[in-house]
Amino acid sequence: MRVAIVSNRDFTGVINRFGQHPQPPPQPWPAYGTVERVMEALKEGGHETLLCEGDKGLLATLERFMPPDPQARPSGIVFNLAEGIQGEYRLTHVPAMLEMAGVPYTGCGPLGIGLTNDKVITKRLIRDCGVPTPNFRVMREGTESTGDLRFPVVVKPRVEECSLGLQLVHEPAQLRHAVEVIVTQYAQDALVEEYIEGREIAVALLGNGEPEVLPLVEQDFGERETRLMTWEAKYVAAATPPKICPAQIGSGLATVLRDISVATFRACQCRDYARVDLRIDSSGQPFVLEINSLPGLSMSSSYPVAAMTAGHSFSSLVNRILNVAHTRCFGIGIP
Numbered sequence: 001m002r003v004a005i006v007s008n009r010d011f012t013g014v015i016n017r018f019g020q021h022p023q024p025p026p027q028p029w030p031a032y033g034t035v036e037r038v039m040e041a042l043k044e045g046g047h048e049t050l051l052c053e054g055d056k057g058l059l060a061t062l063e064r065f066m067p068p069d070p071q072a073r074p075s076g077i078v079f080n081l082a083e084g085i086q087g088e089y090r091l092t093h094v095p096a097m098l099e100m101a102g103v104p105y106t107g108c109g110p111l112g113i114g115l116t117n118d119k120v121i122t123k124r125l126i127r128d129c130g131v132p133t134p135n136f137r138v139m140r141e142g143t144e145s146t147g148d149l150r151f152p153v154v155v156k157p158r159v160e161e162c163s164l165g166l167q168l169v170h171e172p173a174q175l176r177h178a179v180e181v182i183v184t185q186y187a188q189d190a191l192v193e194e195y196i197e198g199r200e201i202a203v204a205l206l207g208n209g210e211p212e213v214l215p216l217v218e219q220d221f222g223e224r225e226t227r228l229m230t231w232e233a234k235y236v237a238a239a240t241p242p243k244i245c246p247a248q249i250g251s252g253l254a255t256v257l258r259d260i261s262v263a264t265f266r267a268c269q270c271r272d273y274a275r276v277d278l279r280i281d282s283s284g285q286p287f288v289l290e291i292n293s294l295p296g297l298s299m300s301s302s303y304p305v306a307a308m309t310a311g312h313s314f315s316s317l318v319n320r321i322l323n324v325a326h327t328r329c330f331g332i333g334i335p
Contacts, residue, residue, distance in 0.1 A: 001334060002066045002076030003047040003322065006054045006094055006105075007035045008083050013055025017086065034298045035081055041318035042079065054082035054094040059101050066103070077329070078105035079322060083294070089114050089159065091294065106325040108293040112269035116293040118159050119191050122268055126288055129267045131260045133288045134279075136193035142179030146172065152195040154228070155179060157186040161292070168195060168228060196279035196287050197227070201247055202302035203261035203276040204295070206320065208328050211265060213258045214306035218247035243302060245309045257286055264291050272325050275303050 035051065042049050050065045052058055066076030078098055084090025092110040099110065108116070115121050123133045135149055138158065146153075155178040156166045165186055167178045175192070182190035200221070204214040220242045221227040249257070261276040268291055275295035279287050295303040299314065307317040326334045 001047050002050070003042050003079055004050045004052050004062055004065055004076060005035060005039050005042070005079045005081060006052045006058065007081040008054045008085055008094075009035070010053050010055065011085050013053055013057055014085055015056060034296070037299075037314065038079060038081065038297060038318050041315040042322065044315045045319040045322070047322075052078075055085060058094065059097060059103075062101070062103055074102065074104050074329075076103075077322065077326060078103055079318075080105045080107050081294070081297075083161070089117055091117050091161075104325070104329040106321055107272050108270050108274070112271060113293050115268045116270065116274070116291050117161070119156070119290050120158050120189070122264075122290055123191075123193075125267045126264050129263055131263050131267070131288050132286060134193040134196055136191060139175075139179045139190045139192050140183060142176030142190070146175070146192070149192065150194050153192050154195050155182060155190050155192050157182050158189040158191045160186055160188070162296075163228075166228065196281050196289075198279050198281040199247075200227075201249070201257060201278045201280065201286075202306070203257055203278065204273070204303045204306035205261060205265050205270075205276065206273050206307070207324050208271050211262060213261065214303075215246040215309040216249060216254060216257060217302040217306050217309075218244040218249075219302075220244050240300065243305050245302075245305050253280070253284060253286070260286060260288060264288050268293070271328060273303070273321050 039049050039051055052061050066074065069075050080094060082094035084093045087093065092113045095105065095108065095113060096110045098105045115125060120138055123136060127133055137144065137146060137149060151172065152168055152170045154166065155169055157164065165182055167181070169175050169178045179190040179192070182188070200219040202217040204217070205211040206214060222241065224241065257278060264276050265274055270291065270293050273295065275292045277289045277292070279289060281287070295301065297304055304314060304317060312320065323333050
């Protein structure tokens with residue numbers, strides 16, 4: 001089968017440069033090696049592959065690579081790893097282009113990606129479904145009322161990823177500066193939420209309907225003073241906490257974590273695969289922090305760690321995601 005792997009690494013394929021741009025990340029950007037590994041995994045699965053840039057030339061490239069057959073059925077599928085170039089909710093752009101052009105693809109549609117990309121919308125949606133999430137406020141100045149928020153608080157961009165901009169604020173006097181940093185550097189509102197001291201768990205979900213819940217992954221902070229998954233903790237090897245998988249959690253609490261993760265997946269219109277990040281406080285109460293509808297697939301990321309604990313190789317995981325998407329699109333698995 002023809003499979004195009006779409007990602008964003010060039011950032012120049014636009015008509016005009018304007019609007020919201022991705023915050024330049026510290027180097028090396030983690031997705032770079034992952035894209036090639038995904039392509040190799042798909043080749044191992046017997047597929048004809050093409051690496052594509054998710055820019056203004058994408059649809060023309062795809063039409064050449066996977067032209068429709070005489071019955072106007074798609075002759076290929078996209079494995080979507082694109083994070084967008086610029087503008088509002090840029091992660092939705094490639095899925096929206098593919099929807100418009102009638103090209104099937106892996107992962108969430110524009111709605112699901114938009115809902116999960118906006119951390120405030122995510123929290124409101126899941127809270128309405130009874131899923132526990134830390135108390136929060138949305139701020140633009142840092143002088144707004146904190147109401148009943150308890151310090152310390154975590155301050156982060158409302159619409160960003162990879163923990164870019166995340167800050168831990170211990171006192172109200174520090175809040176204004178922290179919010180100003182978000183507004184200035186990321187040109188968006190700041191999400192201010194109560195910090196939950198406790199264990200951090202990642203729940204990887206795979207499939208649709210009744211998604212499979214892969215083994216739980218715990219971030220082992222040990223004796224670290226900062227017990228947060230910052231950008232550095234995720235992507236700088238020396239700062240990355242070890243992962244415990246499967247996490248040592250009692251069966252009752254594990255069931256609760258699985259149930260609220262699936263509820264979050266459904267409330268946010270996710271599909272195919274996603275990762276839910278939670279905290280468990282000292283009393284055993286879980287809180288959903290957010291859901292990632294385009295979870296990292298680097299070998300050190302929680303999603304592949306969970307899948308490999310479940311018995312997958314990296315290749316079988318990638319090909320399973322593809323097959324899940326194919327079944328959703330066409331009603332059958334890949335022949």
